Amino acid sequence: xxxxxxxxxxxxxxxxxxxxxxxxxxxxxxxxxxxxxxxxxxxxxxxxxxxxxxxxxxxxxxxxxxxxxxxxxxxxxxxxxxxxxxxxxxxxxxxxxxxxxxxxxxxxxxxxxxxxxxxxxxxxxxxxxxxxxxxxxxxxxxxxxxxxxxxxxxxxxxxxxxxxxxxxxxxxxxxxxxxxxxxxxxxxxxxxxxxxxxxxxxxxxxxxxxxxxxxxxxxxxxxxxxxxxxxxxxxxxxxxxxxxxxxxxxxxxxxxxxxxxxxxxxxxxxxxxxxxxxxxxxxxxxxxxxxxxxxxxxxxxxxxxxxxxxxxxxxxxxxxxxx
Amino acid sequence: xxxxxxxxxxxxxxxxxxxxxxxxxxxxxxxxxxxxxxxxxxxxxxxxxxxxxxxxxxxxxxxxxxxxxxxxxxxxxxxxxxxxxxxxxxxxxxxxxxxxxxxxxxxxxxxxxxxxxxxxxxxxxxxxxxxxxxxxxxxxxxxxxxxxxxxxxxxxxxxxxxxxxxxxxxxxxxxxxxxxxxxxxxxxxxxxxxxxxxxxxxxxxxxxxxxxxxxxxxxxxxxxxxxxxxxxxxxxxxxxxxxxxxxxxxxxxxxxxxxxxxxxxxxxxxxxxx
Amino acid sequence: xxxxxxxxxxxxxxxxxxxxxxxxxxxxxxxxxxxxxxxxxxxxxxxxxxxxxxxxxxxxxxxxxxxxxxxxxxxxxxxxxxxxxxxxxxxxxxxxxxxxxxxxxxxxxxxxxxxxxxxxxxxxxxxxxxxxxxxxxxxxxxxxxxxxxxxxxxxxxxxxxxxxxxxxxxxxxxxxxxxxxxxxxxxxxxxxxxxxxxxxxxxxxxxxxxxxxxxxxxxxxxxxxxxxxxxxxxxxxxxxxxxxxxxxx
Ligand SMILES: [Zn+2]
Numbered sequence: 001x002x003x004x005x006x007x008x009x010x011x012x013x014x015x016x017x018x019x020x021x022x023x024x025x026x027x028x029x030x031x032x033x034x035x036x037x038x039x040x041x042x043x044x045x046x047x048x049x050x051x052x053x054x055x056x057x058x059x060x061x062x063x064x065x066x067x068x069x070x071x072x073x074x075x076x077x078x079x080x081x082x083x084x085x086x087x088x089x090x091x092x093x094x095x096x097x098x099x100x101x102x103x104x105x106x107x108x109x110x111x112x113x114x115x116x117x118x119x120x121x122x123x124x125x126x127x128x129x130x131x132x133x134x135x136x137x138x139x140x141x142x143x144x145x146x147x148x149x150x151x152x153x154x155x156x157x158x159x160x161x162x163x164x165x166x167x168x169x170x171x172x173x174x175x176x177x178x179x180x181x182x183x184x185x186x187x188x189x190x191x192x193x194x195x196x197x198x199x200x201x202x203x204x205x206x207x208x209x210x211x212x213x214x215x216x217x218x219x220x221x222x223x224x225x226x227x228x229x230x231x232x233x234x235x236x237x238x239x240x241x242x243x244x245x246x247x248x249x250x251x252x253x254x255x256x257x258x259x260x261x262x263x264x265x266x267x268x269x270x271x272x273x274x275x276x277x278x279x280x281x282x283x284x285x286x287x288x289x290x291x292x293x294x295x296x297x298x299x300x301x302x303x304x305x306x307x308x309x310x311x312x313x314x315x316x317x318x319x320x321x322x323x
Numbered sequence: 324x325x326x327x328x329x330x331x332x333x334x335x336x337x338x339x340x341x342x343x344x345x346x347x348x349x350x351x352x353x354x355x356x357x358x359x360x361x362x363x364x365x366x367x368x369x370x371x372x373x374x375x376x377x378x379x380x381x382x383x384x385x386x387x388x389x390x391x392x393x394x395x396x397x398x399x400x401x402x403x404x405x406x407x408x409x410x411x412x413x414x415x416x417x418x419x420x421x422x423x424x425x426x427x428x429x430x431x432x433x434x435x436x437x438x439x440x441x442x443x444x445x446x447x448x449x450x451x452x453x454x455x456x457x458x459x460x461x462x463x464x465x466x467x468x469x470x471x472x473x474x475x476x477x478x479x480x481x482x483x484x485x486x487x488x489x490x491x492x493x494x495x496x497x498x499x500x501x502x503x504x505x506x507x508x509x510x511x512x513x514x515x516x517x518x519x520x521x522x523x524x525x526x527x528x529x530x531x532x533x534x535x536x537x538x539x540x541x542x543x544x545x546x547x548x549x550x551x552x553x554x555x556x557x558x559x560x561x562x563x564x565x566x567x568x569x570x571x572x573x574x575x576x577x578x579x580x581x582x583x584x585x586x587x588x589x590x591x592x593x594x595x596x597x
Numbered sequence: 598x599x600x601x602x603x604x605x606x607x608x609x610x611x612x613x614x615x616x617x618x619x620x621x622x623x624x625x626x627x628x629x630x631x632x633x634x635x636x637x638x639x640x641x642x643x644x645x646x647x648x649x650x651x652x653x654x655x656x657x658x659x660x661x662x663x664x665x666x667x668x669x670x671x672x673x674x675x676x677x678x679x680x681x682x683x684x685x686x687x688x689x690x691x692x693x694x695x696x697x698x699x700x701x702x703x704x705x706x707x708x709x710x711x712x713x714x715x716x717x718x719x720x721x722x723x724x725x726x727x728x729x730x731x732x733x734x735x736x737x738x739x740x741x742x743x744x745x746x747x748x749x750x751x752x753x754x755x756x757x758x759x760x761x762x763x764x765x766x767x768x769x770x771x772x773x774x775x776x777x778x779x780x781x782x783x784x785x786x787x788x789x790x791x792x793x794x795x796x797x798x799x800x801x802x803x804x805x806x807x808x809x810x811x812x813x814x815x816x817x818x819x820x821x822x823x824x825x826x827x828x829x830x831x832x833x834x835x836x837x838x839x840x841x842x843x844x845x846x
Contacts, residue, residue, distance in 0.1 A: 055476060084437065240571075242571065244334075244453060245569045246569070247334055248328070248335075252335075271450065271451055272453075275334045275454040281334060354689075358689075387622075466798060480688075482694070486698055487681070490676065490698070492649075493650070494671055495702050542690055542693075543688075543689055
């Protein structure tokens with residue numbers, strides 16, 4: 001399936017060169033047309049943070065096409081063009097976008113400021129994403145890429161730090177609007193901090209402290225922040241396939257802990273979650289790891305805060321917390 | 324992990340059952356397809372399915388209902404491949420290449436019209452052998468029964484057109500209809516079975532067990548039976564191997580299939596030397 | 598009794614080139630017709646047109662008194678195409694399975710093989726002298742054995758007409774001679790009409806009762822004796838060549 005997807009992506013890239021108009025409607029809105037600061041972001045959380053800071057004084061673009069798979073994303077020619085035209089490029093970290101560093105290497109820093117949003121944050125080991133605090137279950141997961149878990153944004157304190165890092169990038173490129181950007185960033189951080197408090201309050205009261213996620217290991221940061229045990233079906237790469245033993249472990253865990261719910265991933269078919277549900281009777285709730293959002297959600301103006309708000313509600317139900 | 328314990332899980336039972344049924348199905352169809360030089364049709368039709376799902380999404384058929392669009396489209400395209408090989412003196416693999424690249428290109432255009440690819444497009448299309456639902460097991464049973472019944476019913480006709488189409492024609496067999504039946508059954512299998520176990524496994528199960536059986540068996544009937552047997556061995560053996568080695572099941576089955584094929588080629592050499 | 602084959606004014610084209618022009622001839626019951634001619638003279642095109650396998654532009658073809666387009670009684674005809682054993686060598690079928698395919702033309706849907714059919718398969722294999730090979734894979738046999746099996750496939754329905762397109766091309770001379778005498782026996786004993794395409798005009802004289810010489814048009818059709826005394830043929834081939842062909846007879 002992966003090979004197939006690569007072939008499709010390759011063809012997509014080729015087709016975009018030919019059907020340039022079809023794919024480049026976002027760029028035609030014209031970077032050269034205005035003098036506003038041009039910002040390119042890779043993933044949805046970065047996009048959301050950046051557009052909050054930008055207000056109406058900078059133009060922020062989301063590189064990832066809505067609805068597409070973030071981990072296997074590779075920039076298309078048109079994306080590379082957009083990055084080269086921009087003044088500020090924000091990416092998550094080198095484990096999420098391994099292509100980013102190489103891509104911007106050739107662009108002079110006086111023309112483009114590059115922001116690694118994970119600057120100053122401590123990344124978790126990728127292997128730890130599987131199962132927090134239960135080392136016994138770790139044996140055998142040698143298929144993990146030796147690296148770090150890229151999903152830093154799902155810890156709301158990390159998210160606040162990322163807003164600061166991105167703000168620094170804005171200020172470096174556009175010092176004239178420093179106070180405006182700083183005020184926007186502060187307001188946004190306030191909302192994140194408030195949400196973080198509510199997460200802490202709600203998740204502190206749960207009867208159940210195991211988050212069983214039938215998806216790829218995206219929520220390790222969130223789980224660590226709020227003291228929850230996290231179990232996922234696969235590792236941190238989204239297209240990894242689960243193994244029979246892993247599935248059996250998940251089922252066992254649901255039964256042993258008498259979990260009422262298991263959680264499925266956003267954007268993809270909840271097959272694994274449904275299988276666990278059939279096996280154990282645990283109902284399915286959807287968690288949104290916010291890497292990317294659907295086209296409809298983007299059009300509806302859904303924000304990172306909205307998604308995290310919904311996640312909190314799902315977690316409160318799924319982990320049987322007092323609300 | 325203990326085999327007896329892992330077998331107590333429903334998802335394992337469903338993987339073994341549905342996987343074996345699909346292996347039999349693919350092995351039997353694969354024998355005819357490989358001999359007719361249409362062995363890549365599985366892969367080709369998967370590409371077409373991709374295009375058809377893009378169409379389905381554009382027409383606002385989401386998730387499972389995308390089948391209502393993709394199934395007829397893929398079946399039509401399988402007939403298109405057949406017509407190309409018949410009319411235009413195009414070889415089977417070239418015809419598959421033409422139709423599948425057209426499928427992909429149309430898919431890419433439709434997807435870009437519809438606002439880009441969505442991850443769910445892939446995930447609804449490509450199943451996972453470890454995540455087969457009860458309804459899907461039933462689907463596999465019905466699919467397997469339908470295809471095997473039709474193959475049994477038209478067995479002599481299918482063998483005849485595979486042996487030599489012109490001879491079949493002057494034996495009073497309506498070769499066009501039988502060929503159409505074969506590719507339509509293949510299209511049906513590709514679209515539905517792919518949803519259960521993923522395209523990688525379907526392509527492998529269409530080509531490898533039948534190719535291995537072709538190395539070893541003497542007669543046609545024995546080739547079909549041996550291919551089915553080898554396919555089932557690969558699914559069951561691969562599933563258990565993936566349990567013991569703790570590696571993804573689909574890929575393990577494909578690998579085991581390949582090893583069986585390699586052994587069959589080796590075995591053929593030994594037989595030839597005798 | 599209507600003629601086995603009745604061709605009137607047949608024209609065939611391949612793209613823009615005329616392969617066959619104005620072919621008219623009749624084959625009567627029990628005839629053994631050798632179709633000869635140089636390479637590219639349209640021999641295969643002619644027999645394929647007779648079977649409806651290649652399209653014709655003009656002309657009428659009748660088989661057993663029935664126009665080709667309405668002909669359905671295919672079990673009356675056995676056909677062995679050109680270069681056939683090259684394609685079958687890799688096919689996974691036993692000798693019995695190959696011969697069994699020949700029975701299909703005598704059956705309506707759903708085609709089932711009865712015990713009587715199995716006996717017929719055994720009979721024809723024995724007649725062809727390949728009964729000991731019945732469980733072998735077709736591709737493992739020698740060229741001569743394969744050709745016998747394929748002839749058995751064509752004959753298992755006891756057809757009244759046998760059409761063979763260069764069946765001996767890949768055989769060594771000894772095997773070829775044995776194959777020819779087998780055909781002569783089939784023609785004699787079973788009264789099977791035979792249409793044999795060959796590039797080997799010298800040998801054919803010794804077995805065929807009629808000669809059809811083709812060179813994009815019908816150069817000659819008649820008995821061998823007529824061929825040898827025909828002054829038109831002397832003009833066409835030259836005296837020496839005509840003598841060389843006829844001397845062998
Ligand atoms: Zn992820």
